[in-house]
Structure formats: C-alpha cells, structure tokens
Amino acid sequence: MTSAPVSIDQHKVNTAANELSRPAEVSSESSAWTIEESEELYRINGWGEPYFSINAAGHVIVSPQGDRGGSINLHELIQALQVRKLSLPILVRFSDILEDRIERLNSCFAKAITKYGYDGCYRGVFPVKCNQQRHLVEDLVKFGQRYQFGLEAGSKPELMIALATLKTPGALLICNGYKDRAYLETAMLGQKLGQQPMIVLEQLDELPLVIEISQQLNIRPRLGVRAKLSAKGIGRWGGSAGDRAKFGLTIPEILTVVEQLKANDMLSCLQLLHFHIGSQMSSISIIKDALREACQIYVELASLGANMQYLDVGGGLGVDYNGSKTNVPASKNYSIQNYANDVVAEVKEACSAKDVPVPTLISESGRAIASHQSVLVFDVLGSSEVRPQVPFEPSSEDHAILKELYEAYQSINPKNYQEVFHDAEQFKGEAASLFNFGYLSLTERARVENLFWACCQKIIQVLRQETYVPDDLADLEKMMASIYYMNLSVFQSAPDTWAIDQLFPIMPIHRLNEEPTCRATLADLTCDSDGKIDRFIDLHGVKSVLELHELNHDEPYYLGMFLNGAYQEIMGNLHNLFGDTNMVHIQVTPQGYTIEHVVKGDTMKEVLSYVQYDSEDLVEQIRRRSEVSLKEKQITLIEAQLLLQNYEESLNQYTYLS
Numbered sequence: 001m002t003s004a005p006v007s008i009d010q011h012k013v014n015t016a017a018n019e020l021s022r023p024a025e026v027s028s029e030s031s032a033w034t035i036e037e038s039e040e041l042y043r044i045n046g047w048g049e050p051y052f053s054i055n056a057a058g059h060v061i062v063s064p065q066g067d068r069g070g071s072i073n074l075h076e077l078i079q080a081l082q083v084r085k086l087s088l089p090i091l092v093r094f095s096d097i098l099e100d101r102i103e104r105l106n107s108c109f110a111k112a113i114t115k116y117g118y119d120g121c122y123r124g125v126f127p128v129k130c131n132q133q134r135h136l137v138e139d140l141v142k143f144g145q146r147y148q149f150g151l152e153a154g155s156k157p158e159l160m161i162a163l164a165t166l167k168t169p170g171a172l173l174i175c176n177g178y179k180d181r182a183y184l185e186t187a188m189l190g191q192k193l194g195q196q197p198m199i200v201l202e203q204l205d206e207l208p209l210v211i212e213i214s215q216q217l218n219i220r221p222r223l224g225v226r227a228k229l230s231a232k233g234i235g236r237w238g239g240s241a242g243d244r245a246k247f248g249l250t251i252p253e254i255l256t257v258v259e260q261l262k263a264n265d266m267l268s269c270l271q272l273l274h275f276h277i278g279s280q281m282s283s284i285s286i287i288k289d290a291l292r293e294a295c296q297i298y299v300e301l302a303s304l305g306a307n308m309q310y311l312d313v314g315g316g317l318g319v320d321y322n323g324s325k326t327n328v329p330a331s332k333n334y335s336i337q338n339y340a341n342d343v344v345a346e347v348k349e350a351c352s353a354k355d356v357p358v359p360t361l362i363s364e365s366g367r368a369i370a371s372h373q374s375v376l377v378f379d380v381l382g383s384s385e386v387r388p389q390v391p392f393e394p395s396s397e398d399h400a401i402l403k404e405l406y407e408a409y410q411s412i413n414p415k416n417y418q419e420v421f422h423d424a425e426q427f428k429g430e431a432a433s434l435f436n437f438g439y440l441s442l443t444e445r446a447r448v449e450n451l452f453w454a455c456c457q458k459i460i461q462v463l464r465q466e467t468y469v470p471d472d473l474a475d476l477e478k479m480m481a482s483i484y485y486m487n488l489s490v491f492q493s494a495p496d497t498w499a500i501d502q503l504f505p506i507m508p509i510h511r512l513n514e515e516p517t518c519r520a521t522l523a524d525l526t527c528d529s530d531g532k533i534d535r536f537i538d539l540h541g542v543k544s545v546l547e548l549h550e551l552n553h554d555e556p557y558y559l560g561m562f563l564n565g566a567y568q569e570i571m572g573n574l575h576n577l578f579g580d581t582n583m584v585h586i587q588v589t590p591q592g593y594t595i596e597h598v599v600k601g602d603t604m605k606e607v608l609s610y611v612q613y614d615s616e617d618l619v620e621q622i623r624r625r626s627e628v629s630l631k632e633k634q635i636t637l638i639e640a641q642l643l644l645q646n647y648e649e650s651l652n653q654y655t656y657l658s
C-alpha cells in the first residue's frame with residue numbers, strides 16, 4: 001500500500017440550502033416516487049442524521065460537520081474521484097465527521113457534568129484497536145486536543161502507535177491488554193517523555209512484574225485494575241463481562257493487588273478502576289447495572305487506602321445501525337447524552353453516599369467515534385434475475401399434473417395463497433419423481449417448473465400487500481430475489497457481515513428519486529458462497545432482500561455501505577487475494593472540499609508478495625513458458641507478447657475489477 005503525496009483539489013460546495021432549492025430532475029415515468037419514500041425505505045434519517053441525507057436530485061448528500069457546515073454530493077464526489085483514476089471500490093473518509101463525533105461525545109459529558117454539578121471532569125480516550133490507520137489516529141489526536149482526549153492501547157504494537165502519536169499535554173494513555181516486560185518497561189518509561197500512561201492490570205501475574213520493573217527503573221507507575229464485573233453484558237460481546245470473562249480481575253484478586261501493593265509501599269500508585277462490558281451495548285439498563293457495581297468497587301478501593309482518581313467505564317457506547325432507537329443488536333435505546341447523564345449521575349451518587357471525592361471519568365468509546373466517518377462506495381457489475389414467467393397454458397392432452405398446477409395458478413387470491421404455495425411445491429416434487437421414473441418428458445418437467453415459478457411470482461405480489469407474512473413463506477422473497485454482483489470483497493471490506501452477521505446500512509447513492517423496483521441480495525467477487533450480503537436493516541428486525549433499481553445499460557450503479565469506520569478495515573482479510581481498497585480523506589473547506597490524502601489500494605503485486613510470490617519471478621516463469629510454446633509453435637509471437645504485456649501490467653493494477 002502506498003501513500004500518495006497530498007493533492008489539493010477545490011470544488012464548489014453545495015450548501016444544504018441551495019441543494020434543496022435545486023429543481024428535481026425527475027423523469028416522467030418515475031414521477032410517482034419521491035425522495036421521502038427513499039428516505040423511509042432506506043431509513044437514512046434514522047441512522048444517518050445529521051451526516052447523511054438525500055437531495056432533491058435523488059443523490060446522497062454528506063454534511064460532515066453535521067448541521068453546522070457545508071455539504072458534499074457523494075455521487076458527484078465519486079465521479080470526481082474516478083476522473084482522478086481512483087477506481088471503485090473506494091473508502092471515503094470524512095475527517096470532519098470524526099471531529100464532530102469527538103465534539104459531540106465531549107459536549108455531552110460537559111453538559112452532564114454541569115447538569116449534575118459533578119465536581120470532576122471527563123477525559124475520554126480512543127481505543128486504537130477500533131481503527132489504527134495512521135491518518136485517522138493523527139486526526140483524532142489533533143481534533144481531541146481541546147478536550148485532552150487520549151488513546152487506549154490494547155497490545156504492544158498499539159502502545160507503540162500511542163506513545164509516538166499522542167502529543168496532547170495531560171491526555172491519558174490507557175495501557176490495556178496482556179503485558180510482558182517490554183510492554184511494561186516501555187509504558188513506564190513513557191512517563192519520562194511526558195506521557196500519562198496508566199497501566200491497567202488485567203491479570204494477577206502482571207503485578208509482580210510491575211513491582212519489579214518499577215523498583216528497577218525507580219519509576220512510580222500509575223496503576224489501574226480491570227474489574228471482572230458480575231453484571232453481564234448481553235448480545236454479541238456480552239462475554240466481555242461476567243465471572244467467566246477472558247479479562248479482568250475478580251474481587252478476591254483485586255484485594256490481593258491492594259495487599260501486595262501495600263506490602264511494597266505502592267498502594268498510592270493504584271489510581272484507576274476500569275471495566276468494559278462489551279461492544280455495542282444496545283440497552284442502557286445493562287450499562288447502568290454495570291456502573292452501579294463498578295461504582296461500589298471504586299468507593300471500596302478508596303476506603304481501603306488506594307489513591308483513587310479515575311473511573312474508566314470502557315467502551316460499549318452503541319451505534320444505531322438500523323435507525324430504530326431500540327434495544328435490538330443493530331440499534332441502541334439511548335442517546336450519547338443519556339449515556340453521559342447516567343455515567344455522571346451514577347458515579348456522583350455512589351461517591352457522595354460514601355463521602356469519596358468523585359473521579360475523573362474516562363470512557364473508551366471506539367465504535368461511537370469511528371463508525372460514521374467512512375463510507376464504502378462500490379459499483380454493481382451485473383445482476384441475475386428470476387425472469388417474469390409467462391405461465392404455460394396446458395391443453396386437454398397435457399399431463400394431469402400440468403393441468404392441476406395451472407388451475408392452482410389461476411386460483412391464487414389473498415385467502416388461499418398460502419395453501420396454493422404448498423400445493424405448488426408438492427406438484428413440483430411430484431413432477432421430479434414422475435420424471436425420474438420416465439413418466440414425464442424433459443419438456444413437460446420444464447413446463448411444471450415454469451408454472452411453479454409463475455405461481456411464486458403471483459403469490460409474492462399478494463404477499464407484499466399483506467401486513468403479516470406466514471412463517472412458511474418467510475423465505476419466498478429471498479427465493480425470488482435478484483442477485484446483484486458487487487465489485488467488492490465482503491471478507492476484505494465488511495468482514496463483520498460475514499463473521500458475526502452484523503448489519504450495516506446499504507443503499508444506492510443516486511437515483512433515489514426513482515422507484516427501486518427490484519428486490520435483491522448482494523454477491524461479492526470472491527468464489528466463496530459466504531461472500532454475500534442477504535441481511536439488511538429494517539425497522540422491524542432484518543429483511544432478506546434490498547430494494548434496488550433496475551440496472552441501466554449505459555450507466556454505472558453505485559451503492560454505499562455506511563457506518564463501517566470501526567473494526568472493519570483491520571479485521572478484513574485477503575480471501576481470494578482481494579486487497580485493500582482505495583481510500584481518500586475528504587475535508588470540507590469554505591470553497592468546497594479538499595482531498596487531503598489518497599491512499600491507493602493494494603496492487604496485485606503487493607497482495608502476491610504477502611503470500612511470498614516475487615512478481616519478477618512470476619513474469620520470468622511466464623516468459624520462459626512462452627518461449628517453449630513459441631518453439632513448439634503453439635503460440636505466435638504476437639500472442640506471446642500480448643500475454644506477457646497483460647501479465648506484467650496486471651501486477652501493478654488494482655485487485656478489483658475495472
């Protein structure tokens with residue numbers, strides 16, 4: 001992956017106001033469909049506010065500074081990038097969204113602190129594991145300066161990033177994860193660089209090493225303990241807490257830490273209590289339960305003589321991926337302000353009850369900071385559809401099964417569609433048996449299948465008018481869906497959709513003033529049957545097909561996957577050797593926007609080198625083989641040259657289709 005020099009391009013900005021006043025270019029045949037219908041269908045206001053919306057021309061608009069600044073037409077931006085030879089898929093980052101997220105989180109805590117008269121402050125940290133890309137972490141540190149926003153490291157390499165990148169005086173550097181001697185020495189010596197490392201003990205074994213190194217280096221470290229709470233998280237990451245959690249110290253272990261520190265005259269080093277109940281907490285009540293338990297541990301530690309000053313509530317602040325504001329896994333039933341209020345109020349209450357000074361509050365919110373800032377835009381390469389069937393009309397000489405199936409087809413109505421579906425399935429099965437025993441010709445069998453699909457198509461029209469879908473017909477929509485082929489690898493760009501069934505909002509970024517008349521599932525470029533997306537956000541749970549527009553032959557069709565700025569990039573893998581996508585950083589300026597950084601995606605040469613192939617060696621092998629074939633007159637000189645030229649050029653090209 002290569003980082004190109006900064007290129008600055010100025011473009012005219014469209015303010016939200018003049019976007020809206022622009023007349024809609026609505027073609028006559030689609031005039032019945034409105035952008036409001038698209039808004040509702042794709043739920044963009046639910047998950048997108050205040051950053052993503054639709055303009056009158058039916059394009060997705062990005063307002064990276066929320067309601068405070070200019071906006072960018074995403075469709076036009078993608079075209080401008082393609083003119084600059086940046087091919088799709090492209091990951092577009094909006095630095096201003098990152099800044100806005102940091103501001104929001106900090107201002108919510110500031111408001112809560114004022115509201116409850118909290119006699120302490122908030123010092124958030126960003127967990128580097130959520131997105132380690134250099135430009136992003138550097139931006140975070142820069143935007144966070146005003147709030148003394150720090151970093152959290154969960155491993156040695158992340159500590160290396162944090163130590164070098166964090167330059168804000170007073171900002172905290174939380175050191176989590178498993179630690180060995182090198183980790184601990186580096187963290188402690190970081191103190192001498194003016195950093196504020198807080199070493200959080202996750203394992204009892206770490207303590208003797210901490211004490212030993214502290215004595216050797218003659219440094220008094222600032223220590224924390226990670227508590228294993230009994231309040232359990234729920235959902236996907238619920239296992240991060242509870243008695244069997246992988247991380248943290250039990251109550252008896254915490255007491256052992258206190259005793260051993262005391263015995264070594266280091267109890268005043270213990271200043272922080274940390275807990276983390278899991279990512280994407282959908283329910284505020286779970287967060288409150290954990291807080292209550294942690295607050296009690298905090299005040300008890302203070303009364304045991306530890307020099308308690310910080311309470312770190314970990315990550316878990318959720319993102320509303322489906323925009324429903326509910327406690328389903330893809331959503332959350334609280335706002336950032338509710339979260340901040342609950343943290344502040346709960347801690348204040350517990351501390352004042354025991355006359356303990358309130359701590360500086362820390363959260364390690366990753367997902368809530370990093371998700372919104374990036375949008376993955378990709379194109380659709382083609383589609384395959386279940387074609388509309390003209391039902392075969394049998395005559396009196398035809399096989400009885402055809403006549404019966406045709407009658408069933410004709411009878412379909414809102415009262416009997418469920419019954420007819422089962423009959424049709426049965427006829428189809430019978431036809432297969434009759435065929436196997438030689439009683440039905442190939443043509444007759446084809447006619448049965450044609451009639452079966454015609455029934456399904458008629459039934460689905462009826463079904464779509466119904467408010468209730470019977471369980472046994474739940475898969476029909478998916479069975480009848482088109483497949484849209486995306487120029488993308490799910491494994492590289494959205495691994496959590498495959499690994500843990502996570503939902504991201506996906507929608508077209510243009511043509512939103514036209515009715516999307518197709519229902520489709522998405523298939524990616526890999527040769528893996530798991531390389532697909534067939535679960536989409538919906539107000540009520542999950543839907544198995546996405547409404548998309550019919551493809552126009554002369555026009556590319558662009559889809560955006562939103563809110564995928566957390567965890568996806570680093571968890572992505574090279575399945576089928578599809579590499580990193582192109583990436584651009586966009587920043588709003590008074591004149592429009594600038595392209596701050598361009599990070600070109602992997603070339604085939606780079607991807608091949610990850611699996612130890614040397615591209616010159618590969619070219620040489622092909623050259624030698626063509627020489628042999630030339631000699632044997634199996635290839636002409638012109639053909640051999642064309643082959644070699646293609647081969648060599650491909651090595652320097654993008655791994656996706658152009």
Ligand SMILES: *Cc1c(COP(=O)(O)O)cnc(C)c1O
Nearest residue numbers: 276279280315316364365366367
């Ligand atoms: C992963 C993790 C986080 C970040 O969680 P989010 O849900 O992304 O906010 C914070 N702290 C610790 C210890 C973690 O492991």
